[in-house]
Structures are given as structure tokens and as C-alpha cells.
Amino acid sequence: VSGDLIEALRKALGAEAVLDAREDVARFEQDGRQAGGRALAVVRPQDAEGVAATLRLAAQAGVTVTPQGARTGLVAAGLPDDAGGMLVLSLERMNRAPAIDPVNRTAEVEAGVLLSQLNAAAAEHGLHFPIDLGADPSVGGMVAANTGGARFLRFGDVRRNVLGLEVVAADGAGPMRLGGALWKNNAGLDLKQLFIGASGATGVVTGATLALQPLPASSVTALAALSDPMAALDLLTVLEARFGALLTAFEGMSRNALGHAFGHVARLQNPFADIPPYAVLIELSSGPVLSTEALEEALGEALAGLMEQDGSPVLDVAADRGQRLWAIRHAVPEGLRAAGQVIACDIAVRRGDVMRLRAEAAADVANRWPELEVCDFGHIGDGGLHFNMVWPKAAGPAPAGLAEAVRGHVFARTVEDFDGSFSAEHGVGPRNIESYRRHTPPTVRRLAGSMQALLAPVALGRVDFG
Amino acid sequence: VSGDLIEALRKALGAEAVLDAREDVARFEQDGRQAGGRALAVVRPQDAEGVAATLRLAAQAGVTVTPQGARTGLVAAGLPDDAGGMLVLSLERMNRAPAIDPVNRTAEVEAGVLLSQLNAAAAEHGLHFPIDLGADPSVGGMVAANTGGARFLRFGDVRRNVLGLEVVAADGAGPMRLGGALWKNNAGLDLKQLFIGASGATGVVTGATLALQPLPASSVTALAALSDPMAALDLLTVLEARFGALLTAFEGMSRNALGHAFGHVARLQNPFADIPPYAVLIELSSGPVLSTEALEEALGEALAGLMEQDGSPVLDVAADRGQRLWAIRHAVPEGLRAAGQVIACDIAVRRGDVMRLRAEAAADVANRWPELEVCDFGHIGDGGLHFNMVWPKAAGPAPAGLAEAVRGHVFARTVEDFDGSFSAEHGVGPRNIESYRRHTPPTVRRLAGSMQALLAPVALGRVDFG
Numbered sequence: 001v002s003g004d005l006i007e008a009l010r011k012a013l014g015a016e017a018v019l020d021a022r023e024d025v026a027r028f029e030q031d032g033r034q035a036g037g038r039a040l041a042v043v044r045p046q047d048a049e050g051v052a053a054t055l056r057l058a059a060q061a062g063v064t065v066t067p068q069g070a071r072t073g074l075v076a077a078g079l080p081d082d083a084g085g086m087l088v089l090s091l092e093r094m095n096r097a098p099a100i101d102p103v104n105r106t107a108e109v110e111a112g113v114l115l116s117q118l119n120a121a122a123a124e125h126g127l128h129f130p131i132d133l134g135a136d137p138s139v140g141g142m143v144a145a146n147t148g149g150a151r152f153l154r155f156g157d158v159r160r161n162v163l164g165l166e167v168v169a170a171d172g173a174g175p176m177r178l179g180g181a182l183w184k185n186n187a188g189l190d191l192k193q194l195f196i197g198a199s200g201a202t203g204v205v206t207g208a209t210l211a212l213q214p215l216p217a218s219s220v221t222a223l224a225a226l227s228d229p230m231a232a233l234d235l236l237t238v239l240e241a242r243f244g245a246l247l248t249a250f251e252g253m254s255r256n257a258l259g260h261a262f263g264h265v266a267r268l269q270n271p272f273a274d275i276p277p278y279a280v281l282i283e284l285s286s287g288p289v290l291s292t293e294a295l296e297e298a299l300g301e302a303l304a305g306l307m308e309q310d311g312s313p314v315l316d317v318a319a320d321r322g323q324r325l326w327a328i329r330h331a332v333p334e335g336l337r338a339a340g341q342v343i344a345c346d347i348a349v350r351r352g353d354v355m356r357l358r359a360e361a362a363a364d365v366a367n368r369w370p371e372l373e374v375c376d377f378g379h380i381g382d383g384g385l386h387f388n389m390v391w392p393k394a395a396g397p398a399p400a401g402l403a404e405a406v407r408g409h410v411f412a413r414t415v416e417d418f419d420g421s422f423s424a425e426h427g428v429g430p431r432n433i434e435s436y437r438r439h440t441p442p443t444v445r446r447l448a449g450s451m452q453a454l455l456a457p458v459a460l461g462r463v464d465f466g
Numbered sequence: 467v468s469g470d471l472i473e474a475l476r477k478a479l480g481a482e483a484v485l486d487a488r489e490d491v492a493r494f495e496q497d498g499r500q501a502g503g504r505a506l507a508v509v510r511p512q513d514a515e516g517v518a519a520t521l522r523l524a525a526q527a528g529v530t531v532t533p534q535g536a537r538t539g540l541v542a543a544g545l546p547d548d549a550g551g552m553l554v555l556s557l558e559r560m561n562r563a564p565a566i567d568p569v570n571r572t573a574e575v576e577a578g579v580l581l582s583q584l585n586a587a588a589a590e591h592g593l594h595f596p597i598d599l600g601a602d603p604s605v606g607g608m609v610a611a612n613t614g615g616a617r618f619l620r621f622g623d624v625r626r627n628v629l630g631l632e633v634v635a636a637d638g639a640g641p642m643r644l645g646g647a648l649w650k651n652n653a654g655l656d657l658k659q660l661f662i663g664a665s666g667a668t669g670v671v672t673g674a675t676l677a678l679q680p681l682p683a684s685s686v687t688a689l690a691a692l693s694d695p696m697a698a699l700d701l702l703t704v705l706e707a708r709f710g711a712l713l714t715a716f717e718g719m720s721r722n723a724l725g726h727a728f729g730h731v732a733r734l735q736n737p738f739a740d741i742p743p744y745a746v747l748i749e750l751s752s753g754p755v756l757s758t759e760a761l762e763e764a765l766g767e768a769l770a771g772l773m774e775q776d777g778s779p780v781l782d783v784a785a786d787r788g789q790r791l792w793a794i795r796h797a798v799p800e801g802l803r804a805a806g807q808v809i810a811c812d813i814a815v816r817r818g819d820v821m822r823l824r825a826e827a828a829a830d831v832a833n834r835w836p837e838l839e840v841c842d843f844g845h846i847g848d849g850g851l852h853f854n855m856v857w858p859k860a861a862g863p864a865p866a867g868l869a870e871a872v873r874g875h876v877f878a879r880t881v882e883d884f885d886g887s888f889s890a891e892h893g894v895g896p897r898n899i900e901s902y903r904r905h906t907p908p909t910v911r912r913l914a915g916s917m918q919a920l921l922a923p924v925a926l927g928r929v930d931f932g
Contacts, residue, residue, distance in 0.1 A: 103818030
């Protein structure tokens with residue numbers, strides 16, 4: 001059967017669109033974090049019609065398809081399983097130059113276009129797509145994962161910045177256009193929402209119309225060293241009230257996260273004499289109405305005012321106009337990997353609870369797994385926390401099943417005690433499906449499963465939401 | 467049957483929750499714009515369990531229920547039909563004081579709470595719900611209609627500001643919680659989206675957790691008189707690039723709209739010597755980092771720079787720190803009603819097309835219906851346009867069917883020639899269901915109908931999306 005399918009795909013899409021030699025297929029079997037699986041073959045259509053043909057032929061052959069972007073995801077949603085029977089549908093050749101509409105502030109983009117390509121095209125018009133990520137994902141992958149990122153506080157997730165989608169159904173029907181290039185459209189059920197953050201399991205996103213924002217003309221960052229992590233929330237409230245929409249990032253880093261970044265990433269410089277108990281990276285950005293100097297002065301004044309108060313938790317402040325402080329924040333994952341085996345939990349709670357959650361969960365982890373070092377960091381301005389832990393190299397190999405047990409425990413505390421989320425921004429994939437089953441109410445799962453069955457009458461992708 | 471149902475509802479919810487005397491029911495049969503229908507009875511539960519009981523009993527009796535908010539909607543989605551057999555489910559008694567979480571910047575609100583009540587509670591913490599409307603709707607109604615408003619440009623619609631919903635299904639199942647109080651939650655299909663902008667036809671929204679924003683500390687407005695409406699788009703692009711997120715409104719008004727506002731609303735003052743061919747209301751807002759004086763100076767400088775250019779389309783500028791210029795914008799509907807019979811089209815296109823659409827549609831209308839005066843205005847910063855027309859009092863009574871013919875024609879041009887929307891922000895209700903059927907592709911309608919059938923196994927509300 002699979003030989004016939006591959007033959008049929010070659011005939012429909014051209015030989016160059018279908019890869020089945022082991023050496024050609026290997027690169028489609030791994031993403032940034034996962035061990036990966038094994039693909040039957042890889043199909044790389046050049047347009048939505050090719051996607052539709054692929055899905056039709058696979059459905060006829062009874063072969064399950066996994067849509068795949070740039071393999072930068074962290075939950076394995078775009079990878080084939082280990083059984084070797086899944087067809088990978090790579091969107092990477094759907095990457096024609098984005099069409100930028102500068103007056104509408106939108107980009108019409110094919111699914112395989114990379115975020116960096118989109119932003120390069122937008123920058124020619126003084127615009128950008130404001131989802132700020134360390135990786136360079138494809139647009140289709142960003143939609144399927146509903147990525148968040150470091151400027152969520154100001155711009156939200158992908159969902160809040162998608163105006164329209166082009167989607168092919170799992171059985172090959174379509175392409176169907178949902179939405180369009182309109183900022184404002186209130187003419188019925190907003191069906192495109194069911195393809196955003198759906199891990200590619202409700203249909204294949206082949207294109208998107210995305211909302212763009214003016215590139216900031218001025219921008220400053222400050223790193224505030226805090227004596228007490230709990231003080232971060234007061235700082236957030238004060239800065240938001242003062243700066244409103246000019247506050248574009250508010251990122252937290254624990255002492256352990258800072259320690260490993262400075263300890264293992266040689267290019268970094270610690271701006272402080274010591275490693276503080278906690279640090280917050282603050283970014284202000286503006287259009288040309290405020291110069292960099294003006295922003296610098298305003299932020300410096302606000303932070304100096306806080307430092308001068310009696311018993312102020314603000315120990316010290318470092319300021320920067322460039323990427324020096326961001327480099328520290330971005331180096332944390334690298335520092336943690338250098339220190340040992342990382343166990344990662346991408347969680348979210350109410351903003352007011354985020355520091356209490358980290359304290360309670362850290363005490364809990366220390367109690368149960370004393371060898372683990374909690375090295376949390378993350379987007380605390382929006383209640384998101386990368387509650388990551390390191391099993392230090394010195395402790396030898398981690399026990400089998402440790403990561404699952406620890407993650408299960410942290411997720412349960414987050415959801416059950418804090419009404420929080422076990423997936424703040426990474427989405428659901430094979431990596432999180434057990435947590436999804438455990439922490440999603442049965443009535444919601446039933447409804448989600450029925451939706452998925454309706455949208456994808458043929459099984460698609462790696463996630464069963466039912 | 468209906469007598470038994472009313473008896474059963476009284477028994478389940480208490481006598482005071484059920485109204486069936488003609489004089490008690492009348493006020494639930496009309497909204498802001500519609501002639502309205504006739505209700506079998508009105509049920510006013512005080513909690514979600516009461517809503518569930520109402521829906522269960524009505525389903526058993528085979529009676530269709532229409533959920534209703536504060537009756538400020540413009541598409542009749544919350545009104546009973548003329549047959550007299552529908553039960554109105556008013557959420558007005560579900561209006562306990564909102565619970566504001568100032569650190570999370572969220573409000574937990576029951577469906578019957580009014581926007582004004584929500585904002586009064588939020589203001590005690592320096593916050594507001596940034597959906598700015600002329601009317602005072604209920605929160606449940608705002609969710610069901612997915613309202614937009616005058617600050618859409620900066621904050622988007624209700625959809626972009628809802629974090630979680632509590633929903634009761636049409637058959638009385640639930641209440642079900644979707645989402646929660648999290649800014650960031652990417653843990654599965656986002657099912658709450660199917661209840662937003664759904665006109666109450668997919669389930670009854672009984673509560674919501676809403677994202678709040680800091681109240682601006684400073685704010686200025688300017689009214690720019692333009693010699694050429696087309697110049698509004700350049701002005702928009704220039705101001706966005708300069709002010710970024712500080713630009714919180716950009717509203718357009720045609721000469722005819724201005725003329726009727728000044729001509730019929732005595733309290734207004736025209737700040738210009740004449741009535742200009744077009745005018746744009748610009749608002750900048752900021753946190754305390756920028757004073758009102760600083761905003762005023764920055765906006766004045768930007769507009770003066772534009773006026774000084776050779777052949778500048780900016781004829782004159784009036785500035786204000788208060789509500790004087792907003793009062794002109796808000797008085798336009800009143801001015802139009804005073805001038806004659808209003809035919810209203812709430813449309814949206816790409817921002818770059820909005821001035822061309824108005825010019826072409828106006829020429830078209832003048833050609834076909836020379837008596838009609840086009841008096842358009844609206845949220846042109848987000849591509850929305852209230853393309854409203856007046857049949858002048860002097861022309862006598864309007865011909866029968868005129869409004870339907872004119873609206874049908876304008877909608878067709880908008881959708882077919884401009885890929886636009888026949889409902890930018892008012893939603894779909896009996897008032898524009900024919901346009902929905904005409905302008906929604908059959909595949910999308912089929913999918914929407916299947917969704918609705920899945921969510922509401924018993925018919926609910928006034929709209930069939932299939």
C-alpha cells in the first residue's frame with residue numbers, strides 16, 4: 001500500500017516533491033527538543049492544491065498525515081511517531097515572498113515562510129510581526145502552535161494577531177478561506193479559531209493574513225536586581241500604571257537561572273557585583289515621538305524613585321539601549337543545558353500568583369527531589385513561567401522516568417492548586433497529551449473531540465483532543 | 467403546553483423570575499433599533515443553575531429560547547420573533563458586583579453586569595475594559611455580539627479581550643468553564659471562541675473573565691479638517707508610525723455627517739469656519755509618563771508639520787483635552803436621525819480601500835437613488851465604516867423596501883468588489899441574516915451550521931448559521 005501511495009504522490013505532485021530515501025527523510029524526523037520518530041515518506045507540496053492532493057491520496061490509502069513546519073516546536077506535534085507509518089507533510093516549499101500591505105498593516109503569507117523572512121519583508125515598510133521568539137519557526141507552525149513569546153504582554157499570542165487563514169481539510173477538501181485581510185469582521189462564527197493552537201490536528205493551515213505593527217523607533221532595557229522575588233509583582237503594577245503600552249516586556253530570572261547563564265555562557269557579562277536573588281528584565285519601546293534618551297530617562301527616573309524608598313527591594317539597576325541585557329535572558333536555556341539535564345515546565349497562572357507558585361513549587365520539588373535545582377525564568381508579565389529544573393551533571397545520570405514524574409507533579413500543582421495551565425505557550429503535542437487528558441475536564445474534552453471529528457473526518461496529526 | 471412550561475419555570479426558579487403579563491413583558495420586546503417581536507414569557511434567573519434549569523424545561527416543552535442582554539444590540543439577535551412562541555431568557559438579574567483582580571488586571575463578571583458597572587468597579591483600581599461604545603450593553607451581550615467600538619484600533623474587539631467564559635449549553639448542560647483567568651493558556655482547542663460573536667445561538671454565556679487595561683492618565687484629541695477624504699489614509703499611516711500605541715482612535719466623518727450633526731444637534735459647536743469636505747478625529751492617550759501638555763505638543767507639532775507642506779490636504783486643526791470633539795463624533799447618529807430615515811450599513815474593508823469604497827459606493831447610490839444622502843462616518847483607522855444614508859424628511863415617506871434594496875446593494879459591492887464584510891462590528895442577527903446567507907461561501911456555512919448543531923443540539927436564539 002505505501003509503495004502505491006508514494007507512486008501516486010509522485011505522479012500527482014512531481015517526483016521532487018516526494019522523499020522516501022532514508023538519508024533524505026532523516027532531517028524531517030527531529031525537532032528542537034525531541035528524539036523524534038520515523039516517517040514513511042515526506043511530501044513537500046508547493047501550493048494549497050498540492051496539499052489537498054496529498055491529503056486526498058493519503059486518506060484513500062488509509063495513511064495518517066502529520067503536517068510539519070520548521071521543526072522548532074517543543075511538543076513534537078509536527079513529528080511522525082515511531083511506528084514508521086506516518087506521512088510527513090512538510091510545508092517548507094510553500095514559501096513565496098510575503099505580500100505586505102503597508103496601509104492595511106497586514107502580510108499575506110504562505111505557511112512555509114519563516115518568521116525571519118516575514119519580518120525582513122515587513123521591515124521594508126517599517127513594520128514587523130510582533131511575536132518575538134528565540135527560534136525561527138514557519139508561519140504555519142506558529143499558527144498551529146499559537147506561539148506566545150517575550151512581547152506577549154504588549155501584543156498577545158499569534159491568535160490575537162491572525163486576521164485570516166487558508167485551510168485544507170484533513171480529507172483534502174478546500175482550500176477554504178476563513179476571515180480575510182480585515183481587521184474587523186463580525187459576520188458569523190469565527191471558525192478560523194479552531195485551527196489556531198490546534199497542533200495541526202484539525203486541518204492544514206496553508207496560508208495566513210497576519211496583522212503587523214509599526215517597528216519601534218526607540219527602545220531601552222533595564223535589568224533590575226531584586227532582593228525578594230515577590231517584589232517583582234509590585235514593580236510590574238507600578239510600571240504598567242506609569243508606562244501603559246510603552247512597556248513591551250517584563251521577564252523574570254531566578255538566581256539559579258542567572259547563575260547558570262553567567263557560569264556557562266562565556267560571552268555574557270554580569271552587570272551586578274553579585275548574582276541577585278531575582279532579576280527582572282524591563283523593556284520600553286516607542287514610536288519616534290519619544291527618543292531613546294527620553295525613554296531611558298523616564299525608566300531610570302521611575303526605577304531610581306523605587307530604589308530610594310526605605311527598605312526598597314530594588315538592589316541595583318543596569319540599563320542598555322541594545323541587546324546586551326536581552327542576551328542574558330536569551331542565554332538562560334543554553335546555561336541550563338550546560339549545567340545538566342533540563343526538565344522543562346511551560347506553565348501559567350494569574351499574574352498575582354506567579355511568584356507564590358514558583359516559591360511553593362520550588363519548596364515542593366526540593367523536598368521530593370533534593371538533587372534537582374529549580375532554575376525558573378520566563379514571561380512573568382503575562383503570568384507565564386518556564387519552571388525549568390536541572391539535574392546536575394555531577395549527580396550522574398537522572399533516574400528513569402524522572403522528567404515525567406516531576407513534570408506531572410508540577411503540572412498538577414499548577415492546575416489543581418492555582419487554576420493554572422500546564423501549557424502556557426508551547427501547545428499540546430505528544431509531549432503534553434497525557435497532561436491534557438489528566439487536566440482537561442471530561443465535558444470539555446468530549447466537546448473538543450467532537451469538534452475535531454467534525455473538522456478532520458480523517459485522522460490528522462499527532463493529537464487527539466477527545 | 468406553554469401554560470405548563472410557565473408553571474414549571476415558576477416552580478423551579480421562583481415566581482418573581484417569570485414574567486408573562488403583557489405589561490411586564492413589553493419592555494423585553496424592543497431594542498435600540500428594531501420594531502421587535504412578541505415573547506411567550508420572560509424568565510430572569512439569578513444564577514447559571516437557573517439558566518440551565520430554564521433551558522432544560524424549555525427544551526422539554528419544545529419551546530425555543532432567546533437569550534437577551536441589555537437590548538442595546540443593533541441586529542435584533544436578542545429579541546423574540548413575531549409569532550409569540552419564544553421564551554426570552556433575560557440575564558439582567560445576573561449582575562452581582564464584578565470581582566476585580568488588580569494584579570492580574572482582570573474582572574470576573576456575570577453576564578447581566580452593564581459595561582458602565584464593570585468600568586466603575588475597574589476604575590477603583592485605575593483600570594478599565596477598553597471596549598468603548600456609545601451604548602451601555604451587558605457583558606453577556608457584548609460577548610454574544612463581539613462588539614468593536616471607537617478604540618478598536620488600539621485594543622481590538624471583545625474577542626481579543628476575553629480570557630475565559632462560563633457557558634450553559636442550549637439543552638441545559640453545564641455550566642461549563644472555558645479558559646479561566648489566564649492571559650496565556652495554550653492547552654487545547656480554544657472552544658470559548660465559538661460562543662463569542664455567535665449572537666447567543668451556540669450557548670448562553672453566563673459569565674466572563676475579561677482582560678482590563680490601565681486607565682490612561684493623559685489624553686488629547688484633535689479634529690483635522692481635510693480638503694480631500696483620500697488624504698485620511700496618509701494621515702493615518704504617518705500618525706501610526708510616529709505615535710505607535712499612543713494613537714487610540716482615528717475616526718472619520720463625511721461632510722454630510724458633519725453637516726447634520728452641526729445642523730440638528732444644538733449643543734455642538736463647529737470649530738471650523740465652514741464644514742470641511744472630510745474630518746478626522748484623532749486621539750492620543752498615555753500613562754503618566756507623558757503629560758497632557760506633552761501629548762498636546764507632540765500631536766500639534768505633527769499636524770502643524772503636515773499642514774505646512776505645499777498643497778497639504780490638512781485645512782485646519784482643532785484640539786481639545788476633554789470631550790468636546792468626541793461629542794461631535796458621538797452626535798452624528800442623532801444628527802442623521804433628525805434629518806430623515808436612516809439606512810445603516812456597518813461595513814469593513816482593508817484600510818487602504820476604505821476611502822475608495824466610500825467614494826465608489828456613494829457615486830453608485832447617487833446614481834440609483836438620487837434622493838438619498840450618503841452621510842458616512844466611522845472607525846476608519848481599522849477599516850470600518852458606518853456607510854449610513856438618509857432619506858430626507860423633505861422627500862416624503864421612503865418607498866417600501868428601499869432600505870433592504872439599498873443595504874443589499876452596498877453589501878454586495880463591499881463583499882464582492884472589495885473582499886469586505888457586511889458586518890464589521892454589529893454581528894449577525896435577524897436584521898442581516900439574509901446578507902449572511904448571500905455572502906458566506908457555502909462550504910463555510912455548512913461547517914458553521916454543523917458547529918452550531920454540535921454546540922446547540924436544541925435550537926437556541928435567532929440565528930441559523932447553516
